[in-house]
Amino acid sequence: MLAAAEIQDHLMSVTNDLERLQRLLDDAGEALSVNFFGASGEIQSLAQRVSQGQPLSPGEFAQALQYVAGAVTALQFQDMSTQLIAHTSQRLRACADKLAREAFGTDDEDGEALVIEAPNRPNPVTQDEVDAGSVELF
Numbered sequence: 001m002l003a004a005a006e007i008q009d010h011l012m013s014v015t016n017d018l019e020r021l022q023r024l025l026d027d028a029g030e031a032l033s034v035n036f037f038g039a040s041g042e043i044q045s046l047a048q049r050v051s052q053g054q055p056l057s058p059g060e061f062a063q064a065l066q067y068v069a070g071a072v073t074a075l076q077f078q079d080m081s082t083q084l085i086a087h088t089s090q091r092l093r094a095c096a097d098k099l100a101r102e103a104f105g106t107d108d109e110d111g112e113a114l115v116i117e118a119p120n121r122p123n124p125v126t127q128d129e130v131d132a133g134s135v136e137l138f
Contacts, residue, residue, distance in 0.1 A: 003098060003102050006098070007095050007098055007099065010091050010094060010095045010118050014088050014091045014092055014095075017084055017087060017088045017091070020084060021081055021088070024077050024080055024081055025077070025081065027077070028074045028075075028077035028081075031070060031074035032071055032074040032075070034070070035067045035068070035070035035071035035074060036067075036071055038063075038070075039064050039068050039071065042063050042064035042067060043064050046060065046061065046064065090119055091118050091119060094117055095118070
């Protein structure tokens with residue numbers, strides 16, 4: 001009975017991790033789209049002005065650079081999502097091993113069954129969305 005409760009806890013944690021990952025992916029996809037299209041529009045506007053012979057000041061590149069910075073921040077979700085996927089996979093493997101041990105026993109002709117333990121940390125990523133300055137890389 002205790003093993004079933006522990007497995008249920010791990011599976012609920014995995015579900016929460018996957019929901020967090022979905023939010024990260026949704027937020028990052030939106031941010032990438034907004035920032036790439038924004039940067040593209042700004043650069044096209046600046047290029048058109050240059051082609052018309054209009055001088056540009058260094059400050060006029062600020063908005064395009066801000067969009068590029070936003071896109072880079074959105075790309076950092078890859079690190080967080082990779083960590084979350086690895087962590088979730090480890091939890092699932094631990095649950096599968098526990099189920100196998102409970103169902104089939106711990107020993108067979110090859111020796112004692114190897115059981116991967118679930119991670120001690122509840123989750124490797126604390127962010128639910130990607131905002132400028134909010135990304136912690138490990």
